[in-house]
Amino acid sequence: MxxxxxxxxxxxxxxxxxxxxxxxxxxxxxxxxxxxxxxxxxxxxxxxxxxxxxxxxxxxxxxxxxxxxxxxxxxxxxxxxxxxxxxxxxxxxxxxxxxxxxxxxxxxxxxxxxxxxxxxxxxxxxxxxxxxxxxxxVARQEFFPQKAEQIAAFRKQLGIPATKFVVLGAGQIQERKGVDDFVELARRNPDIQFIWAGGFSFGKMTDGYQRYKKIVDAPPANLRFTGIIERTELVNYYNISDLFLLPSYNELFPMSVLESFACGTPVLLRDLSLYRSIIAGYYVAAANVDAMNQQIADLRQKPAALAYMQQQARAAAAYYxxxxxxxxxxxxxxxxxxxx
CATH class of the missing domain: 3.40.50.2000 (Glycogen Phosphorylase B;)
Structure with missing residues (x-):
């Protein structure tokens, strides 16, 4: 052994x-x-x-x-x-x-x-x-597509209408994660519910902590910051979301992207070369905040395109x-x- x-x-x-x-x-x-x-x-x-x-x-x-x-x-x-x-x-x-x-x-x-x-x-x-x-x-027993009644129950618990379009982001609150763009997109789309699952893992050592703390304490009305939550609870957030958005400027292979794939949630990422070699075709890419805003609008208005990206998420989950x-x-x- x-x-x-x-x-x-x-x-x-x-x-x-x-x-x-x-x-x-x-x-x-x-x-x-x-x-x-x-x-x-x-x-x-x-x-x-x-x-x-x-x-x-x-x-x-x-x-x-x-x-x-x-x-x-x-x-x-x-x-x-x-x-x-x-x-x-x-x-x-x-x-x-x-x-x-x-x-x-x-x-x-x-x-x-x-x-x-x-x-x-x-x-x-x-x-x-x-x-x-x-x-x-990621483990399939921890991250998986939930049944419709589970999704409806968690939306109700959060006070989010069943028909409300939800965009989820996840990770530490820091500049590298593209949190500023996520906040800007929430401001541009007041009729969409934005949720950021994560917090200040390294407290005041976080780059830009004071500025981001002010945003977290007083976000746009349609943006929620959950703070740091257990992984066992994250599966609920992926499942109630219509789209997962990670606007990071640099990453390796984010666990949050794999978790989203495993739940069958479509993924929108900043167009980074490091993603192309590992998950090309499984996600929607956008170069900047304007392009992200357009992709959100397109996916929201085209159910067939959103459904296709759900299929791609499931395909990615099977491969990884x-x-x-x-x-x-x-x-x-x-x-x-x-x-x-």
Whole structure:
């Protein structure tokens, strides 16, 4: 039996995709390979494989132990993707960014959730041969299309009429997520209900915290900010929504997009090159707030187009299914164990 040690502190901060991706992988391994893999969490005993999900200093120190076995690093961000997320003053920002890359270089192998990160890591002098692309996934038992009566009941609970068009956004409230455009779209469409599921996961460290706090405290009448909510509750919001909109300026492979696909909710995203290589055809793209506004109007006025995007969401969910990814992770760990 392969002894895999997971190292993560991602679940300490609620409302971030890193924690969701980590929990999904642990659950997958424990449910599919309990007779093949022994999974331990934050244990420093001897391991065949040590898989690092977060870059805590204590984890970095542990990489120098011979007991760690094959060291795998999960790349959820690069220094440049943190811009617009956190406020880190100099010289601490420079030191932290240097540390991020030093951590990745300590790994025997890296896993990225988006192939667009591979050339960026190569630019940091990390060989492409040491990098593998494995996409995220979500569990079907947690995110799924609900029955009409469940959807009607939750809309009633929120006080949203059955015929009201609902646009949902999700994630941390920060500039990088395109929250400003989401707010602007709510202002332009007062007859549409906008909902943003998420909050300030990093509190006052969030870039632009004071400005966004004022918006959250006094949003347009047709815009609701739910604050940080449990993943188990998110499924209700995806299902009552006619459209999921994520106007982020940079991402890897957002868990929220996969969660939306799994619920059969059409997806509208900012037109970013990193999406094209992984989910092309499964979503509607828009370059800026004006284009997003037009796409919302078109989908709202054309039920057939909206229904087609529902089909594409379901197709994406099938492709990024837990069953397919389970086989990929199984093969990856077995190959890495041989390398060790």
């Amino acid at each position: 392969l002894d895999i040690h997971m190292f993560s502190s991602a679940t300490k901060v609620k409302g971030q995709g890193v924690g969701s991706a980590y929990m999904e992988l642990v659950r997958l391994l424990e449910s599919h390979f309990q007779n093949e893999f022994k999974v331990s969490i934050n244990q420093y005993g001897r391991a065949d494989i040590s898989h690092y999900h977060t870059i805590d200093p204590r984890f970095f120190i542990s990489t120098f132990s011979r007991r760690r076995g094959r060291k795998i690093g999960y790349v959820h961000f690069l220094p440049e993707t943190l811009e617009g997320s956190l406020t880190i003053p100099q010289p601490f920002k420079g030191l932290f960014y240097h540390y991020v890359i030093a951590f990745y270089r300590r790994m025997d192998h890296l896993v990225v959730v988006n192939p667009s990160f591979i050339p960026k890591l190569v630019a940091y002098q990390i060989p492409a041969s040491k990098i593998t692309y494995i996409p995220n996934f 299914s837990e069953e397919r990814l389970a086989k990929i992770w199984q093969q990856f760990y077995l190959e890495q164990a041989k390398e060790g």
